[in-house]
Amino acid sequence: MRVLLVRPPGGGAVIEVRELYELEDLYEVYRLIDAIWHPDPGAEPVQVELLRALSHAGNYVAGAYQDGRLVGMSIAFLAAPPGVSLHSHMTGARAGRGIGMALKLHQRRWALDRGLSRITWTYDPLVSRNAHFNLVKLGARPVEYLASFYGAMDDSINSGDETDRVLAAWPLADPRVVAAAAGRAVQAGVPAGAVAALSDHDGRPVPGTTNAPALLVAVPQDIEGLRRRDPEAARAWRVALRDVLGGLLDEGARVTGFHRRSCYVVEREPIERGFNHAKGSS
Structure with missing residues:
Protein backbone atom coordinates (compact mmCIF):
# COMPACT_ATOMS: atom_id res chain seq x y z
CA MET A 1 0.00 0.00 0.00
CA ARG A 2 1.48 3.33 -1.05
CA VAL A 3 -0.99 5.80 0.54
CA LEU A 4 -3.58 5.60 3.32
CA LEU A 5 -5.92 8.46 4.25
CA VAL A 6 -7.31 8.50 7.81
CA ARG A 7 -9.66 11.05 9.35
CA PRO A 8 -8.73 11.51 13.03
CA PRO A 9 -11.41 11.07 15.71
CA GLY A 10 -13.13 14.28 16.69
CA GLY A 11 -12.34 15.98 13.39
CA GLY A 12 -9.23 17.75 12.19
CA ALA A 13 -7.17 17.49 9.04
CA VAL A 14 -7.00 14.14 7.28
CA ILE A 15 -3.83 12.15 8.02
CA GLU A 16 -2.06 10.92 4.90
CA VAL A 17 0.38 8.04 5.41
CA ARG A 18 2.69 7.07 2.57
CA GLU A 19 5.90 5.22 1.87
CA LEU A 20 9.02 7.37 1.55
CA TYR A 21 11.88 6.92 -0.90
CA GLU A 22 13.30 10.31 -1.82
CA LEU A 23 16.30 11.75 0.03
CA GLU A 24 14.48 15.00 0.74
CA ASP A 25 11.70 13.07 2.51
CA LEU A 26 14.20 10.93 4.43
CA TYR A 27 16.04 14.02 5.69
CA GLU A 28 12.68 15.26 6.94
CA VAL A 29 12.18 11.98 8.82
CA TYR A 30 15.64 12.36 10.33
CA VAL A 48 19.66 9.19 6.56
CA GLU A 49 21.96 6.72 4.81
CA ILE A 75 10.60 2.43 10.21
CA ALA A 76 10.41 -1.38 9.96
CA PHE A 77 12.42 -4.16 8.42
CA LEU A 78 11.71 -7.69 7.27
CA ALA A 79 12.45 -10.21 10.02
CA ALA A 80 12.70 -13.93 10.72
CA PRO A 81 11.03 -16.17 9.85
CA PRO A 82 11.31 -15.07 6.19
CA GLY A 83 8.02 -14.31 4.52
CA VAL A 84 6.16 -14.12 7.83
CA SER A 85 7.33 -11.21 10.00
CA LEU A 86 8.01 -7.51 9.86
CA HIS A 87 9.79 -5.90 12.81
CA SER A 88 8.80 -2.30 13.53
CA HIS A 89 11.91 -0.60 14.86
CA MET A 90 10.81 3.02 15.38
CA THR A 91 7.48 4.81 15.30
CA GLY A 92 7.07 8.36 16.52
CA ALA A 93 4.59 11.21 16.17
CA ARG A 94 4.12 14.82 17.09
CA ALA A 95 1.33 15.59 19.53
CA GLY A 96 -2.01 14.96 17.89
CA ARG A 97 -4.82 12.45 17.92
CA GLY A 98 -4.88 9.49 15.60
CA ILE A 99 -1.37 9.73 14.10
CA GLY A 100 0.00 6.60 15.75
CA MET A 101 -3.06 4.57 14.77
CA ALA A 102 -2.88 5.82 11.19
CA LEU A 103 0.75 4.72 10.96
CA LYS A 104 -0.01 1.25 12.35
CA LEU A 105 -2.98 0.77 10.01
CA HIS A 106 -0.79 1.66 7.04
CA GLN A 107 1.98 -0.64 8.30
CA ARG A 108 -0.49 -3.50 8.74
CA ARG A 109 -1.86 -3.12 5.23
CA TRP A 110 1.68 -2.87 3.82
CA ALA A 111 2.60 -6.15 5.51
CA LEU A 112 -0.57 -7.96 4.42
CA ASP A 113 -0.03 -6.84 0.82
CA ARG A 114 3.34 -8.64 0.93
CA GLY A 115 1.96 -11.86 2.36
CA LEU A 116 3.25 -11.25 5.89
CA SER A 117 1.17 -12.38 8.86
CA ARG A 118 2.86 -10.81 11.89
CA ILE A 119 4.43 -7.54 13.00
CA THR A 120 6.56 -7.28 16.13
CA TRP A 121 8.00 -4.31 18.00
CA THR A 122 9.39 -3.46 21.41
CA TYR A 123 8.10 -0.92 23.91
CA ASP A 124 8.83 0.11 27.48
CA PRO A 125 6.37 -1.88 29.62
CA TYR A 145 10.57 -9.54 28.42
CA LEU A 146 13.94 -8.09 27.34
CA ALA A 147 16.00 -6.64 30.20
CA SER A 148 18.22 -3.65 29.32
CA PHE A 149 17.62 -4.44 25.66
CA TYR A 150 19.35 -1.40 24.13
CA GLY A 151 21.85 -0.78 26.91
CA ALA A 152 22.43 2.83 28.01
CA MET A 153 20.67 5.49 25.94
CA ASP A 154 21.10 9.23 26.44
CA ASP A 155 18.13 10.70 24.58
CA SER A 156 15.49 12.77 26.37
CA ILE A 157 13.07 9.83 26.62
CA ASN A 158 15.34 7.07 27.95
CA SER A 159 18.11 8.91 29.79
CA GLY A 160 18.52 7.93 33.43
CA ASP A 161 16.74 4.58 33.14
CA GLU A 162 17.55 1.09 31.94
CA THR A 163 16.10 0.17 28.57
CA ASP A 164 13.94 -2.80 29.53
CA ARG A 165 11.48 -3.67 26.77
CA VAL A 166 8.82 -6.22 26.02
CA LEU A 167 8.49 -7.72 22.57
CA ALA A 168 4.93 -7.24 21.35
CA ALA A 169 3.49 -9.51 18.65
CA TRP A 170 0.67 -8.39 16.34
CA PRO A 171 -0.87 -11.35 14.47
CA LEU A 172 -2.46 -9.45 11.60
CA ALA A 173 -5.34 -11.82 10.82
CA ASP A 174 -6.28 -12.60 14.43
CA PRO A 175 -9.94 -11.67 15.08
CA ARG A 176 -8.85 -9.44 17.95
CA VAL A 177 -6.51 -7.50 15.66
CA VAL A 178 -9.03 -7.32 12.81
CA ALA A 179 -11.57 -5.84 15.22
CA ALA A 180 -9.06 -3.32 16.56
CA ALA A 181 -8.08 -2.27 13.03
CA ALA A 182 -11.76 -1.67 12.30
CA GLY A 183 -12.00 0.73 15.25
CA ARG A 184 -13.33 -1.64 17.91
CA ALA A 185 -10.79 -1.50 20.72
CA VAL A 186 -10.06 -4.75 22.54
CA GLN A 187 -11.29 -4.58 26.13
CA ALA A 188 -9.67 -7.08 28.49
CA GLY A 189 -11.84 -8.48 31.21
CA VAL A 190 -10.36 -9.43 34.56
CA PRO A 191 -10.76 -13.15 35.22
CA ALA A 192 -12.64 -14.12 38.36
CA GLY A 193 -10.31 -14.62 41.27
CA ALA A 194 -7.46 -12.56 39.83
CA VAL A 195 -4.98 -11.47 42.47
CA ALA A 196 -2.42 -8.67 42.60
CA ALA A 197 1.08 -9.73 41.64
CA LEU A 198 2.30 -6.11 41.73
CA SER A 199 0.43 -3.14 43.19
CA ASP A 200 0.88 0.63 43.35
CA HIS A 201 0.91 1.94 46.92
CA ASP A 202 1.51 5.68 47.26
CA GLY A 203 3.58 5.69 44.10
CA ARG A 204 5.73 2.72 45.08
CA PRO A 205 5.59 -0.88 43.78
CA VAL A 206 4.42 -3.52 46.23
CA PRO A 207 4.92 -7.16 45.14
CA GLY A 208 2.15 -9.62 45.89
CA THR A 209 1.74 -13.26 44.99
CA THR A 210 2.40 -14.83 41.61
CA ASN A 211 1.02 -18.24 42.57
CA ALA A 212 -2.42 -17.88 41.02
CA PRO A 213 -3.96 -18.68 37.63
CA ALA A 214 -4.88 -15.02 36.97
CA LEU A 215 -2.81 -12.03 38.04
CA LEU A 216 -2.80 -8.24 37.85
CA VAL A 217 0.55 -6.49 37.39
CA ALA A 218 0.34 -2.74 38.01
CA VAL A 219 2.43 0.03 36.45
CA PRO A 220 2.67 3.67 37.58
CA GLN A 221 0.36 6.24 36.04
CA ASP A 222 3.20 8.40 34.69
CA ILE A 223 6.63 6.81 34.76
CA GLU A 224 8.21 9.68 32.79
CA GLY A 225 7.10 12.23 35.35
CA LEU A 226 8.17 9.92 38.16
CA ARG A 227 11.67 9.67 36.66
CA ARG A 228 11.98 13.45 37.01
CA ARG A 229 10.34 13.79 40.43
CA ASP A 230 11.61 10.68 42.20
CA PRO A 231 14.30 8.71 40.33
CA GLU A 232 14.59 6.23 43.20
CA ALA A 233 10.91 5.32 42.97
CA ALA A 234 11.19 5.01 39.18
CA ARG A 235 14.13 2.65 39.61
CA ALA A 236 12.13 0.59 42.12
CA TRP A 237 9.35 0.21 39.56
CA ARG A 238 11.82 -0.90 36.89
CA VAL A 239 13.28 -3.62 39.10
CA ALA A 240 9.88 -4.76 40.39
CA LEU A 241 8.30 -5.02 36.94
CA ARG A 242 11.34 -6.86 35.60
CA ASP A 243 11.08 -9.38 38.45
CA VAL A 244 7.31 -9.86 38.32
CA LEU A 245 6.23 -9.42 34.69
CA GLY A 246 9.55 -10.67 33.34
CA GLY A 247 9.44 -13.67 35.62
CA LEU A 248 5.89 -14.54 34.64
CA LEU A 249 6.62 -14.34 30.91
CA ASP A 250 9.75 -16.45 31.40
CA GLU A 251 7.59 -19.08 33.10
CA GLY A 252 5.23 -19.22 30.12
CA ALA A 253 2.39 -17.07 31.46
CA ARG A 254 0.45 -14.98 28.92
CA VAL A 255 -0.48 -11.32 29.01
CA THR A 256 -4.12 -11.25 27.93
CA GLY A 257 -4.83 -7.53 28.25
CA PHE A 258 -4.24 -4.20 29.90
CA HIS A 259 -6.96 -3.17 32.35
CA ARG A 260 -8.09 0.42 32.98
CA ARG A 261 -4.80 1.90 31.79
CA SER A 262 -3.16 0.68 34.98
CA CYS A 263 -2.30 -3.02 35.02
CA TYR A 264 -1.41 -5.99 32.87
CA VAL A 265 -3.77 -8.96 33.02
CA VAL A 266 -1.68 -12.14 33.11
CA GLU A 267 -2.91 -15.72 32.96
CA ARG A 268 -0.92 -18.85 33.58
CA GLU A 269 -3.12 -21.23 31.59
CA PRO A 270 -4.16 -20.68 27.97
CA ILE A 271 -7.88 -19.97 28.29
CA GLU A 272 -9.92 -19.48 25.12
CA ARG A 273 -12.39 -16.66 25.60
CA GLY A 274 -14.18 -14.15 23.46
CA PHE A 275 -13.52 -10.46 23.61
CA ASN A 276 -15.62 -7.32 23.79
CA HIS A 277 -15.55 -4.44 21.37
CA ALA A 278 -15.50 -0.78 22.33
CA LYS A 279 -16.07 1.80 19.63
CA GLY A 280 -13.31 4.27 18.89
CA SER A 281 -9.83 3.36 17.80
CA SER A 282 -7.45 6.23 18.38
Whole structure:
Protein backbone atom coordinates (compact mmCIF):
# COMPACT_ATOMS: atom_id res chain seq x y z
CA MET A 1 0.00 0.00 0.00
CA ARG A 2 1.48 3.33 -1.05
CA VAL A 3 -0.99 5.80 0.54
CA LEU A 4 -3.58 5.60 3.32
CA LEU A 5 -5.92 8.46 4.25
CA VAL A 6 -7.31 8.50 7.81
CA ARG A 7 -9.66 11.05 9.35
CA PRO A 8 -8.73 11.51 13.03
CA PRO A 9 -11.41 11.07 15.71
CA GLY A 10 -13.13 14.28 16.69
CA GLY A 11 -12.34 15.98 13.39
CA GLY A 12 -9.23 17.75 12.19
CA ALA A 13 -7.17 17.49 9.04
CA VAL A 14 -7.00 14.14 7.28
CA ILE A 15 -3.83 12.15 8.02
CA GLU A 16 -2.06 10.92 4.90
CA VAL A 17 0.38 8.04 5.41
CA ARG A 18 2.69 7.07 2.57
CA GLU A 19 5.90 5.22 1.87
CA LEU A 20 9.02 7.37 1.55
CA TYR A 21 11.88 6.92 -0.90
CA GLU A 22 13.30 10.31 -1.82
CA LEU A 23 16.30 11.75 0.03
CA GLU A 24 14.48 15.00 0.74
CA ASP A 25 11.70 13.07 2.51
CA LEU A 26 14.20 10.93 4.43
CA TYR A 27 16.04 14.02 5.69
CA GLU A 28 12.68 15.26 6.94
CA VAL A 29 12.18 11.98 8.82
CA TYR A 30 15.64 12.36 10.33
CA ARG A 31 14.77 15.87 11.56
CA LEU A 32 11.48 14.64 13.04
CA ILE A 33 13.28 11.87 14.94
CA ASP A 34 15.63 14.50 16.35
CA ALA A 35 12.67 16.66 17.41
CA ILE A 36 10.94 13.76 19.19
CA TRP A 37 13.86 11.95 20.86
CA HIS A 38 16.44 14.78 21.23
CA PRO A 39 19.44 12.42 21.06
CA ASP A 40 22.91 13.63 21.94
CA PRO A 41 25.09 14.50 18.91
CA GLY A 42 26.63 11.32 17.56
CA ALA A 43 24.02 9.12 19.24
CA GLU A 44 21.26 9.46 16.65
CA PRO A 45 19.19 6.25 16.45
CA VAL A 46 19.24 6.21 12.63
CA GLN A 47 21.06 8.05 9.89
CA VAL A 48 19.66 9.19 6.56
CA GLU A 49 21.96 6.72 4.81
CA LEU A 50 20.38 3.83 6.71
CA LEU A 51 16.87 5.08 5.92
CA ARG A 52 17.81 5.23 2.26
CA ALA A 53 19.24 1.71 2.30
CA LEU A 54 16.23 0.25 4.13
CA SER A 55 13.77 1.89 1.77
CA HIS A 56 15.68 0.94 -1.36
CA ALA A 57 15.99 -2.69 -0.21
CA GLY A 58 12.22 -3.05 0.09
CA ASN A 59 11.75 -2.46 3.79
CA TYR A 60 9.23 -0.11 5.38
CA VAL A 61 9.86 3.62 5.76
CA ALA A 62 6.70 5.73 6.00
CA GLY A 63 5.62 9.21 6.97
CA ALA A 64 2.32 10.63 8.22
CA TYR A 65 1.31 14.08 6.97
CA GLN A 66 -1.33 16.61 7.96
CA ASP A 67 -1.81 19.72 5.85
CA GLY A 68 1.41 18.86 4.03
CA ARG A 69 3.49 18.72 7.23
CA LEU A 70 5.31 15.60 8.42
CA VAL A 71 3.77 14.71 11.81
CA GLY A 72 4.78 11.06 12.23
CA MET A 73 7.15 8.40 10.97
CA SER A 74 7.65 4.65 11.12
CA ILE A 75 10.60 2.43 10.21
CA ALA A 76 10.41 -1.38 9.96
CA PHE A 77 12.42 -4.16 8.42
CA LEU A 78 11.71 -7.69 7.27
CA ALA A 79 12.45 -10.21 10.02
CA ALA A 80 12.70 -13.93 10.72
CA PRO A 81 11.03 -16.17 9.85
CA PRO A 82 11.31 -15.07 6.19
CA GLY A 83 8.02 -14.31 4.52
CA VAL A 84 6.16 -14.12 7.83
CA SER A 85 7.33 -11.21 10.00
CA LEU A 86 8.01 -7.51 9.86
CA HIS A 87 9.79 -5.90 12.81
CA SER A 88 8.80 -2.30 13.53
CA HIS A 89 11.91 -0.60 14.86
CA MET A 90 10.81 3.02 15.38
CA THR A 91 7.48 4.81 15.30
CA GLY A 92 7.07 8.36 16.52
CA ALA A 93 4.59 11.21 16.17
CA ARG A 94 4.12 14.82 17.09
CA ALA A 95 1.33 15.59 19.53
CA GLY A 96 -2.01 14.96 17.89
CA ARG A 97 -4.82 12.45 17.92
CA GLY A 98 -4.88 9.49 15.60
CA ILE A 99 -1.37 9.73 14.10
CA GLY A 100 0.00 6.60 15.75
CA MET A 101 -3.06 4.57 14.77
CA ALA A 102 -2.88 5.82 11.19
CA LEU A 103 0.75 4.72 10.96
CA LYS A 104 -0.01 1.25 12.35
CA LEU A 105 -2.98 0.77 10.01
CA HIS A 106 -0.79 1.66 7.04
CA GLN A 107 1.98 -0.64 8.30
CA ARG A 108 -0.49 -3.50 8.74
CA ARG A 109 -1.86 -3.12 5.23
CA TRP A 110 1.68 -2.87 3.82
CA ALA A 111 2.60 -6.15 5.51
CA LEU A 112 -0.57 -7.96 4.42
CA ASP A 113 -0.03 -6.84 0.82
CA ARG A 114 3.34 -8.64 0.93
CA GLY A 115 1.96 -11.86 2.36
CA LEU A 116 3.25 -11.25 5.89
CA SER A 117 1.17 -12.38 8.86
CA ARG A 118 2.86 -10.81 11.89
CA ILE A 119 4.43 -7.54 13.00
CA THR A 120 6.56 -7.28 16.13
CA TRP A 121 8.00 -4.31 18.00
CA THR A 122 9.39 -3.46 21.41
CA TYR A 123 8.10 -0.92 23.91
CA ASP A 124 8.83 0.11 27.48
CA PRO A 125 6.37 -1.88 29.62
CA LEU A 126 6.37 0.83 32.31
CA VAL A 127 4.80 3.43 30.00
CA SER A 128 1.09 2.93 30.61
CA ARG A 129 -0.16 4.93 27.62
CA ASN A 130 1.97 2.81 25.27
CA ALA A 131 0.76 -0.40 26.90
CA HIS A 132 -2.85 0.79 26.48
CA PHE A 133 -2.30 1.70 22.83
CA ASN A 134 -0.49 -1.52 21.96
CA LEU A 135 -2.69 -3.98 23.84
CA VAL A 136 -6.11 -2.33 23.82
CA LYS A 137 -6.26 -0.18 20.70
CA LEU A 138 -4.18 -2.49 18.50
CA GLY A 139 -4.79 -5.90 20.06
CA ALA A 140 -1.08 -6.80 20.26
CA ARG A 141 0.28 -8.99 23.05
CA PRO A 142 3.65 -9.05 24.90
CA VAL A 143 5.49 -12.30 24.27
CA GLU A 144 8.97 -11.73 25.75
CA TYR A 145 10.57 -9.54 28.42
CA LEU A 146 13.94 -8.09 27.34
CA ALA A 147 16.00 -6.64 30.20
CA SER A 148 18.22 -3.65 29.32
CA PHE A 149 17.62 -4.44 25.66
CA TYR A 150 19.35 -1.40 24.13
CA GLY A 151 21.85 -0.78 26.91
CA ALA A 152 22.43 2.83 28.01
CA MET A 153 20.67 5.49 25.94
CA ASP A 154 21.10 9.23 26.44
CA ASP A 155 18.13 10.70 24.58
CA SER A 156 15.49 12.77 26.37
CA ILE A 157 13.07 9.83 26.62
CA ASN A 158 15.34 7.07 27.95
CA SER A 159 18.11 8.91 29.79
CA GLY A 160 18.52 7.93 33.43
CA ASP A 161 16.74 4.58 33.14
CA GLU A 162 17.55 1.09 31.94
CA THR A 163 16.10 0.17 28.57
CA ASP A 164 13.94 -2.80 29.53
CA ARG A 165 11.48 -3.67 26.77
CA VAL A 166 8.82 -6.22 26.02
CA LEU A 167 8.49 -7.72 22.57
CA ALA A 168 4.93 -7.24 21.35
CA ALA A 169 3.49 -9.51 18.65
CA TRP A 170 0.67 -8.39 16.34
CA PRO A 171 -0.87 -11.35 14.47
CA LEU A 172 -2.46 -9.45 11.60
CA ALA A 173 -5.34 -11.82 10.82
CA ASP A 174 -6.28 -12.60 14.43
CA PRO A 175 -9.94 -11.67 15.08
CA ARG A 176 -8.85 -9.44 17.95
CA VAL A 177 -6.51 -7.50 15.66
CA VAL A 178 -9.03 -7.32 12.81
CA ALA A 179 -11.57 -5.84 15.22
CA ALA A 180 -9.06 -3.32 16.56
CA ALA A 181 -8.08 -2.27 13.03
CA ALA A 182 -11.76 -1.67 12.30
CA GLY A 183 -12.00 0.73 15.25
CA ARG A 184 -13.33 -1.64 17.91
CA ALA A 185 -10.79 -1.50 20.72
CA VAL A 186 -10.06 -4.75 22.54
CA GLN A 187 -11.29 -4.58 26.13
CA ALA A 188 -9.67 -7.08 28.49
CA GLY A 189 -11.84 -8.48 31.21
CA VAL A 190 -10.36 -9.43 34.56
CA PRO A 191 -10.76 -13.15 35.22
CA ALA A 192 -12.64 -14.12 38.36
CA GLY A 193 -10.31 -14.62 41.27
CA ALA A 194 -7.46 -12.56 39.83
CA VAL A 195 -4.98 -11.47 42.47
CA ALA A 196 -2.42 -8.67 42.60
CA ALA A 197 1.08 -9.73 41.64
CA LEU A 198 2.30 -6.11 41.73
CA SER A 199 0.43 -3.14 43.19
CA ASP A 200 0.88 0.63 43.35
CA HIS A 201 0.91 1.94 46.92
CA ASP A 202 1.51 5.68 47.26
CA GLY A 203 3.58 5.69 44.10
CA ARG A 204 5.73 2.72 45.08
CA PRO A 205 5.59 -0.88 43.78
CA VAL A 206 4.42 -3.52 46.23
CA PRO A 207 4.92 -7.16 45.14
CA GLY A 208 2.15 -9.62 45.89
CA THR A 209 1.74 -13.26 44.99
CA THR A 210 2.40 -14.83 41.61
CA ASN A 211 1.02 -18.24 42.57
CA ALA A 212 -2.42 -17.88 41.02
CA PRO A 213 -3.96 -18.68 37.63
CA ALA A 214 -4.88 -15.02 36.97
CA LEU A 215 -2.81 -12.03 38.04
CA LEU A 216 -2.80 -8.24 37.85
CA VAL A 217 0.55 -6.49 37.39
CA ALA A 218 0.34 -2.74 38.01
CA VAL A 219 2.43 0.03 36.45
CA PRO A 220 2.67 3.67 37.58
CA GLN A 221 0.36 6.24 36.04
CA ASP A 222 3.20 8.40 34.69
CA ILE A 223 6.63 6.81 34.76
CA GLU A 224 8.21 9.68 32.79
CA GLY A 225 7.10 12.23 35.35
CA LEU A 226 8.17 9.92 38.16
CA ARG A 227 11.67 9.67 36.66
CA ARG A 228 11.98 13.45 37.01
CA ARG A 229 10.34 13.79 40.43
CA ASP A 230 11.61 10.68 42.20
CA PRO A 231 14.30 8.71 40.33
CA GLU A 232 14.59 6.23 43.20
CA ALA A 233 10.91 5.32 42.97
CA ALA A 234 11.19 5.01 39.18
CA ARG A 235 14.13 2.65 39.61
CA ALA A 236 12.13 0.59 42.12
CA TRP A 237 9.35 0.21 39.56
CA ARG A 238 11.82 -0.90 36.89
CA VAL A 239 13.28 -3.62 39.10
CA ALA A 240 9.88 -4.76 40.39
CA LEU A 241 8.30 -5.02 36.94
CA ARG A 242 11.34 -6.86 35.60
CA ASP A 243 11.08 -9.38 38.45
CA VAL A 244 7.31 -9.86 38.32
CA LEU A 245 6.23 -9.42 34.69
CA GLY A 246 9.55 -10.67 33.34
CA GLY A 247 9.44 -13.67 35.62
CA LEU A 248 5.89 -14.54 34.64
CA LEU A 249 6.62 -14.34 30.91
CA ASP A 250 9.75 -16.45 31.40
CA GLU A 251 7.59 -19.08 33.10
CA GLY A 252 5.23 -19.22 30.12
CA ALA A 253 2.39 -17.07 31.46
CA ARG A 254 0.45 -14.98 28.92
CA VAL A 255 -0.48 -11.32 29.01
CA THR A 256 -4.12 -11.25 27.93
CA GLY A 257 -4.83 -7.53 28.25
CA PHE A 258 -4.24 -4.20 29.90
CA HIS A 259 -6.96 -3.17 32.35
CA ARG A 260 -8.09 0.42 32.98
CA ARG A 261 -4.80 1.90 31.79
CA SER A 262 -3.16 0.68 34.98
CA CYS A 263 -2.30 -3.02 35.02
CA TYR A 264 -1.41 -5.99 32.87
CA VAL A 265 -3.77 -8.96 33.02
CA VAL A 266 -1.68 -12.14 33.11
CA GLU A 267 -2.91 -15.72 32.96
CA ARG A 268 -0.92 -18.85 33.58
CA GLU A 269 -3.12 -21.23 31.59
CA PRO A 270 -4.16 -20.68 27.97
CA ILE A 271 -7.88 -19.97 28.29
CA GLU A 272 -9.92 -19.48 25.12
CA ARG A 273 -12.39 -16.66 25.60
CA GLY A 274 -14.18 -14.15 23.46
CA PHE A 275 -13.52 -10.46 23.61
CA ASN A 276 -15.62 -7.32 23.79
CA HIS A 277 -15.55 -4.44 21.37
CA ALA A 278 -15.50 -0.78 22.33
CA LYS A 279 -16.07 1.80 19.63
CA GLY A 280 -13.31 4.27 18.89
CA SER A 281 -9.83 3.36 17.80
CA SER A 282 -7.45 6.23 18.38
